[in-house]
Amino acid sequence: MSDRMQGKVALVTGAASRPGLGSAIGERLAEAGAVVALSDIDVSGAEEVAADIMGNGGQASGHRHDVSSQDDWDNVIAAVLARHGRLDVLVNNAGILEIADISDDNANDALLNQFNVNVAGSYYGTRAAVAVMREAGGGSIINLSSVAGLVGFRGSAAYSASKGAVKLFSKSVALETARDNIRVNTVHPGIIETNMQRAAVGDNEAHYEAIAESIPAGRLGQPRDIANCVLFLASDESTYVTGAEFVVDGGYTAQ
Numbered sequence: 253m254s255d256r257m258q259g260k261v262a263l264v265t266g267a268a269s270r271p272g273l274g275s276a277i278g279e280r281l282a283e284a285g286a287v288v289a290l291s292d293i294d295v296s297g298a299e300e301v302a303a304d305i306m307g308n309g310g311q312a313s314g315h316r317h318d319v320s321s322q323d324d325w326d327n328v329i330a331a332v333l334a335r336h337g338r339l340d341v342l343v344n345n346a347g348i349l350e351i352a353d354i355s356d357d358n359a360n361d362a363l364l365n366q367f368n369v370n371v372a373g374s375y376y377g378t379r380a381a382v383a384v385m386r387e388a389g390g391g392s393i394i395n396l397s398s399v400a401g402l403v404g405f406r407g408s409a410a411y412s413a414s415k416g417a418v419k420l421f422s423k424s425v426a427l428e429t430a431r432d433n434i435r436v437n438t439v440h441p442g443i444i445e446t447n448m449q450r451a452a453v454g455d456n457e458a459h460y461e462a463i464a465e466s467i468p469a470g471r472l473g474q475p476r477d478i479a480n481c482v483l484f485l486a487s488d489e490s491t492y493v494t495g496a497e498f499v500v501d502g503g504y505t506a507q
């Protein structure tokens with residue numbers, strides 16, 4: 253345990269998946285002393301991650317939450333304030349990936365599904381957190397975009413569009429809230445070993461080796477690589493950082 257997040261309450265969405273970025277972020281923030289509220293559409297998964305954090309001496313709670321529902325946002329924010337008394341940090345991590353080429357039959361469905369969760373979900377959350385943080389005198393909002401929000405990938409036109417949208421709405425909100433001591437930044441993970449990545453790549457070991465070879469660092473990222481960056485943005489070590497994008501990709505997009 254450290255004290256980098258002592259006294260702060262953080263809500264992390266999409267925190268049930270293991271290995272996943274949300275659970276790793278929740279664990280990292282809790283290790284640094286934060287009280288963490290973990291939400292997911294998979295409530296039992298979120299509760300299990302919260303129980304493990306508490307088993308390790310941290311403070312955590314689990315919440316049922318579909319981020320694409322405004323009603324759910326109202327309920328979860330109210331529950332976090334009732335249970336933990338404040339909200340200093342929101343990590344909009346919940347997201348979905350649906351691979352579809354532009355000519356595929358499911359391309360339009362993929363667009364709407366990913367915009368509902370990745371864009372509307374993060375946007376509703378940002379809006380809800382800004383209201384609470386303005387009242388409280390400040391806070392930090394961290395939105396998970398992707399390297400796919402910076403460069404193109406085949407089969408990911410709709411996903412890329414959604415992650416590009418997250419990047420740019422975050423910058424706009426950062427401008428609107430900077431004088432309120434609210435910071436809004438995006439994190440752009442590269443290819444990280446999580447359930448989302450496993451679902452996309454499958455169990456094909458040779459494919460994983462080819463991916464690792466294509467990354468300058470020579471390996472896929474681990475969830476903790478992302479969690480460490482989120483911790484910096486959540487903490488008071490980054491009080492002069494807002495409207496910025498943080499690429500954590502082992503050099504992938506530097507090529």
Ligand SMILES: NC(=O)c1ccc[n+]([C@@H]2O[C@H](COP(=O)([O-])OP(=O)(O)OC[C@H]3O[C@@H](n4cnc5c(N)ncnc54)[C@H](O)[C@@H]3O)[C@@H](O)[C@H]2O)c1
Pocket residue numbers: 265266267268269270271272273274291292293294317318319320345346347348349369373396397398399400440441442443444445446447448449
């Ligand atoms: N893993 C990667 O390589 C990678 C790369 C770039 C960006 N990202 C982004 O990071 C975030 C986390 O990715 P991950 O790899 O941990 O994914 P994951 O699929 O392992 O976990 C995502 C979690 O979000 C939850 N979720 C899905 N829809 C939801 C909804 N409507 N409401 C609430 N929860 C919902 C899922 O139940 C799951 O627990 C996502 O936004 C993803 O787009 C991941």
